[in-house]
Amino acid sequence: MATNIHTTSIVSPKAKLGENVQVAAYAIIEDDVEIGDGTIVGPHACIYDGARIGKNVKIFQSAAVANAPQDLKYAGEKTYFHVGDNTVIREFATLHRGTVETNNSRIGSDCLIMAYAHIAHDCVIGNNCIIANSVQIAGHVTIGDWVIIGGGSLVHQFGIIGEHAMIQGGMAVSADIPPYVMAANTPIKYSGLNVIGIRRRGFSNDDIQLLKDAYQILYFSGLNTTDAKNELSEKFDNKYVDVIIEFLNSSKRSILKK
Secondary structure, three states, X not given: OOOEEOOOOEEOOOOEEOOOOEEOOOOEEOOOOEEOOOOEEOOOOEEOOOEEEOOOOEEOOOOEEEEOXXXXXXXXXXXXXXXXXXXXXXXXXXXXXXXXXXXXXXXXXXXXXXXXOEEOOOOEEOOOOEEOOOOXXXXXXXXXOOOEEOOOOEEXXXXXXOOOOEEOOOOEEOOEEOOOEEEEOOOOEEXXXXXXXXXXXXXXXXXXXXHHHHHHHHHHOOOOHHHHHHHHHHXXXXXXXHHHHHHHHHOOOXXXXX
């Protein structure tokens, strides 16, 4: 199928559109935009300068991709928002490009960004993530692969959410969330491993048990975070536990409480 651009849409002749791209009625695509093969841009969607959109992405009605960041320091610098292949961006989602601090915001491949979600400037979101309806992610947040954030949650700026974590809907996420965990309850706290999720993704029973043992040390041994991290390094030789240690090294503030 050839590229199909509706007559009521406004598409800059400078924009670079791949093969088989579909642009629906009243969509707007600005000059400095690149869109990969097979991507669908829904009605009234706005694709702003700096958008770098992969292949087979689906952008639903009235979504805004690569709009200017809501940062008072932003002065019109040339920055970008990258969207990986096969990602779905649902209606009224707002995705803001980076600032001069990083130049980029980024969503990986095979993600689902649900309706009314907001992803602010300088965020990096991994692959295979699900950001549910009305989740609001502040600037400079880093989210690992396979993360699920429940609807209506608020994620504080500069936060880190480790891979394979799952966050209950309606949470105020002000601490860093370690990988593989469930973050739930009110107030939000460590609620065990995301066992169903990691088992679906091929983690063995032995690996799951090692992760349980690792979090037993981190949360219930009475050690402070630094000593617990040292204990994990000495006791375990496992690539998944290594991810926990890497997370603890990268976290610059408090982590999820027990």
